[in-house]
Amino acid sequence: MRWMRLLVIALALGMCLGRSPAWAVQPDEMLSDPALEARARTLSRELRCMVCQNQSIDDSEAPLARDLRIIVRERLKAGDTDAQILQFVTSRYGEFVLLKPRFSWRTALLWLTPAILLVAGASGLALAARRRRAAAVEPVPLSRDEERRLQEIINR
Amino acid sequence: MIAEIGHFALVLALVLALLQSVVPLIGARKGDIHLMSVAGSTALAQFAFVATAFGALMTCYVQSDFSVLNVAENSHSAMPLIYRFTSVWGNHEGSMLLWVLILALFGALVALFGENIPAQLKANALAVQSWIATAFYLFILITSNPFLRLPDAPAEGRDLNPILQDLGLAIHPPLLYLGYVGFSITFSFAIAALIAGRIDAAWARWVRPWALAAWMFLTLGIAMGSYWAYYELGWGGWWFWDPVENASLLPWLAGTALLHSALVMEKREALKVWTILLAILTFSLSLIGTFLVRSGVLTSVHTFASDPTRGIFILAILVLFIGGSLALYAWRAPELKQGGLFAPISREGALVFNNLFLTTACATVFVGTLYPLMLEVLTGAKISVGAPFFNTTFGPLFLTLLLAVPFGPLLAWKRGDLLGAAQRLLAAAAVALLGVAAAFAFAGARSIFAPFAIGLALFVMAGAATDIFERSGFLRMPFKSVRSRLRGLPRSYFGTAVAHFGLGVTLLGIVCETNWGAERIVSLRPGETVAIRQYDFTFDDLVPRQGPNYSELMAHFTVRSGGRIIGTMQPAKRSFPSRQTATTEAALMNRGFSQLYLSLGDPNPDGSVTVRLYHKPLVLLIWLGAVVMVMGGALSLSDRRRRVGAPKPAKSPAKGALQAAE
Numbered sequence: 001m002r003w004m005r006l007l008v009i010a011l012a013l014g015m016c017l018g019r020s021p022a023w024a025v026q027p028d029e030m031l032s033d034p035a036l037e038a039r040a041r042t043l044s045r046e047l048r049c050m051v052c053q054n055q056s057i058d059d060s061e062a063p064l065a066r067d068l069r070i071i072v073r074e075r076l077k078a079g080d081t082d083a084q085i086l087q088f089v090t091s092r093y094g095e096f097v098l099l100k101p102r103f104s105w106r107t108a109l110l111w112l113t114p115a116i117l118l119v120a121g122a123s124g125l126a127l128a129a130r131r132r133r134a135a136a137v138e139p140v141p142l143s144r145d146e147e148r149r150l151q152e153i154i155n156r
Numbered sequence: 157m158i159a160e161i162g163h164f165a166l167v168l169a170l171v172l173a174l175l176q177s178v179v180p181l182i183g184a185r186k187g188d189i190h191l192m193s194v195a196g197s198t199a200l201a202q203f204a205f206v207a208t209a210f211g212a213l214m215t216c217y218v219q220s221d222f223s224v225l226n227v228a229e230n231s232h233s234a235m236p237l238i239y240r241f242t243s244v245w246g247n248h249e250g251s252m253l254l255w256v257l258i259l260a261l262f263g264a265l266v267a268l269f270g271e272n273i274p275a276q277l278k279a280n281a282l283a284v285q286s287w288i289a290t291a292f293y294l295f296i297l298i299t300s301n302p303f304l305r306l307p308d309a310p311a312e313g314r315d316l317n318p319i320l321q322d323l324g325l326a327i328h329p330p331l332l333y334l335g336y337v338g339f340s341i342t343f344s345f346a347i348a349a350l351i352a353g354r355i356d357a358a359w360a361r362w363v364r365p366w367a368l369a370a371w372m373f374l375t376l377g378i379a380m381g382s383y384w385a386y387y388e389l390g391w392g393g394w395w396f397w398d399p400v401e402n403a404s405l406l407p408w409l410a411g412t413a414l415l416h417s418a419l420v421m422e423k424r425e426a427l428k429v430w431t432i433l434l435a436i437l438t439f440s441l442s443l444i445g446t447f448l449v450r451s452g453v454l455t456s457v458h459t460f461a462s463d464p465t466r467g468i469f470i471l472a473i474l475v476l477f478i479g480g481s482l483a484l485y486a487w488r489a490p491e492l493k494q495g496g497l498f499a500p501i502s503r504e505g506a507l508v509f510n511n512l513f514l515t516t517a518c519a520t521v522f523v524g525t526l527y528p529l530m531l532e533v534l535t536g537a538k539i540s541v542g543a544p545f546f547n548t549t550f551g552p553l554f555l556t557l558l559l560a561v562p563f564g565p566l567l568a569w570k571r572g573d574l575l576g577a578a579q580r581l582l583a584a585a586a587v588a589l590l591g592v593a594a595a596f597a598f599a600g601a602r603s604i605f606a607p608f609a610i611g612l613a614l615f616v617m618a619g620a621a622t623d624i625f626e627r628s629g630f631l632r633m634p635f636k637s638v639r640s641r642l643r644g645l646p647r648s649y650f651g652t653a654v655a656h657f658g659l660g661v662t663l664l665g666i667v668c669e670t671n672w673g674a675e676r677i678v679s680l681r682p683g684e685t686v687a688i689r690q691y692d693f694t695f696d697d698l699v700p701r702q703g704p705n706y707s708e709l710m711a712h713f714t715v716r717s718g719g720r721i722i723g724t725m726q727p728a729k730r731s732f733p734s735r736q737t738a739t740t741e742a743a744l745m746n747r748g749f750s751q752l753y754l755s756l757g758d759p760n761p762d763g764s765v766t767v768r769l770y771h772k773p774l775v776l777l778i779w780l781g782a783v784v785m786v787m788g789g790a791l792s793l794s795d796r797r798r799r800v801g802a803p804k805p806a807k808s809p810a811k812g813a814l815q816a817a818e
Contacts (some may be wrong), residue, residue, distance in 0.1 A: 025768060107527075
């Protein structure tokens with residue numbers, strides 16, 4: 001299905017930009033401090049380009065993504081922490097912008113799926129194993145009558 | 157005329173499929189061998205007709221017959237011949253035709269090579285296979301007919317989307333579909349077993365080779381697609397956790413679980429009910445993968461609504477097959493008897509552990525992919541679930557699983573010795589620790605996680621080799637007896653070891669690429685040089701060139717390492733006038749298993765050009781690992797003991813003898 005993805009990307013790019021599927025971050029946006037720039041790139045990968053298909057602003061060529069990248073870098077220069085920046089961007093654009101949704105009642109099922117399944121699966125397996133072992137380990141002993149008949153058959 | 161032949165052939169295939177859907181079932185019910193054997197002939201004839209239809213469409217493409225709508229929309233007379241072949245499946249209608257072609261191919265293969273399968277099971281399975289085929293033929297004929305004519309043929313076609321004009325399109329979709337559709341066989345056999353209400357270890361024996369073959373194709377298909385996106389999109393990324401990618405990963409995860417649980421079923425008659433469920437789920441996920449992506453529902457609820465006929469048809473097929481099969485499962489599965497007891501610490505236990513983690517990982521990806529859609533439908537709230545989410549959830553699950561991989565094959569069936577297995581893995585653990593230390597020494601303590609991940613990769617690789625080393629008596633015995641002992645080992649042992657080794661190889665590539673890759677983004681003028689790691693790239697010039705159906709700007713870079721020229725790299729930007737779109741052609745240079753990667757941006761007004769340069773250490777291992785896994789699968793498949801479905805030597809033993817042969 002990868003070619004479908006390529007198609008979708010090509011179409012999205014074609015529609016919202018009319019430009020080539022090149023890549024995003026431009027040299028003029030980048031911060032001179034490599035440590036800050038590295039943080040900017042990491043943050044950018046957590047933020048979604050609002051007008052694209054499942055692309056982070058780090059990957060997207062859309063003008064809106066560029067604006068967001070510049071905002072992130074401005075906040076970084078102003079000395080904000082990563083959490084503050086994510087908070088700032090979320091307050092402006094909503095939860096939709098986060099590629100890793102925050103834990104809330106709405107996303108609880110999403111985040112807990114792996115844990116629930118592992119626990120449920122493991123306990124289910126343990127139960128089944130115990131039940132089966134119980135069924136297997138305690139065979140009903142032969143009655144005296146059966147013993148006698150068995151002996152008869154053996155002796156025959 | 158040719159298009160009409162294709163159309164007619166497809167209609168005939170539908171008629172045959174309808175026949176095959178019913179007659180063999182009646183035969184199986186009545187025990188009538190003649191009615192049952194109808195399935196074999198119709199399966200072969202179906203394949204012949206679908207192949208005719210496919211050939212007809214391909215002929216239309218090769219001849220550039222633009223009076224056919226599908227050709228006019230997706231081809232161009234100036235397009236190179238190879239892309240005229242591949243553009244047959246570079247669009248929705250044609251790719252559906254490829255899908256049914258492969259479905260019919262698998263049906264025909266079962267008919268041809270399934271002579272050892274009991275007649276009743278085979279008849280039922282082929283009938284189920286035909287239900288799927290019927291649904292798909294109807295879908296194509298009613299909503300996605302590739303043979304429709306245009307009243308006025310245009311002089312020129314609209315061209316294939318440029319991003320698809322690549323060799324990747326020739327290889328990736330057929331491989332992926334061979335994988336997806338291959339799992340239809342295990343599905344059909346599972347349903348057939350449920351219909352008959354009888355299932356035993358022999359069932360797993362017949363089904364496992366098909367599952368293994370499908371898994372191999374799917375693995376290759378996913379890896380190939382990943383490499384294609386890596387070089388074609390020009391971002392240097394190889395996995396994006398995109399819904400479309402997840403759609404192909406889901407059946408892979410379920411299919412991998414199926415392979416392992418079917419092993420337990422074959423050897424120990426345990427996990428029968430679970431294996432049947434996995435067979436149903438794997439193909440269901442393949443269906444979902446094929447369809448949800450097409451219906452557009454994953455990208456947005458609104459795309460779905462814009463083409464309701466297709467969407468509703470798709471939904472109906474999904475509900476019918478997934479819902480129907482699960483209902484049948486719920487009804488019949490309790491009647492199947494469970495067999496084979498085993499202790500928690502045993503080979504079976506290890507395989508159950510594998511299944512638990514694989515299915516949890518699968519469910520995590522499934523829920524993550526569909527959650528935003530469901531949440532929006534139910535509450536109207538819009539959230540995004542992207543790569544960072546999957547990395548935090550899927551990552552730990554898979555790493556835990558990998559840690560357990562070396563232990564599995566070292567545990568005995570029924571009751572294993574975990575401490576003993578751990579002792580036997582001491583050498584592998586030592587290799588891993590050396591790797592951790594080396595990684596820390598090389599890269600410093602910048603990342604704590606990466607060196608340990610390297611250690612894990614080495615542990616998996618060395619652990620995979622451990623069993624073979626021990627069994628061969630390596631280092632303990634003279635070379636000659638080692639060789640003869642190696643020759644005496646069944647191939648499936650090597651298959652397991654090689655496939656597990658491949659997992660480690662892929663992990664190694666992933667860890668190195670993501671943690672120690674280097675990237676630079678710069679604007680360059682001709683004559684300027686930029687350095688990344690020990691490599692210097694000199695931008696020589698930018699030259700316009702003309703291709704068959706595109707024009708391009710190609711940049712020339714001279715690459716030096718330590719002052720010595722090691723080659724040139726030529727990234728380009730192509731523009732395709734027919735679609736008014738452009739593509740980025742990244743330039744790649746292999747340095748061992750590492751790669752240098754150059755991709756070109758747009759020229760700036762001041763005469764400079766923006767360039768993105770990467771050094772990607774050991775990146776090739778990501779895909780090579782997948783190839784190694786497939787080689788493991790092939791080894792296992794070639795094991796004589798497993799070739800139950802394949803033609804056999806003349807004095808082939810009867811069914812009973814086969815089961816006893818183990």
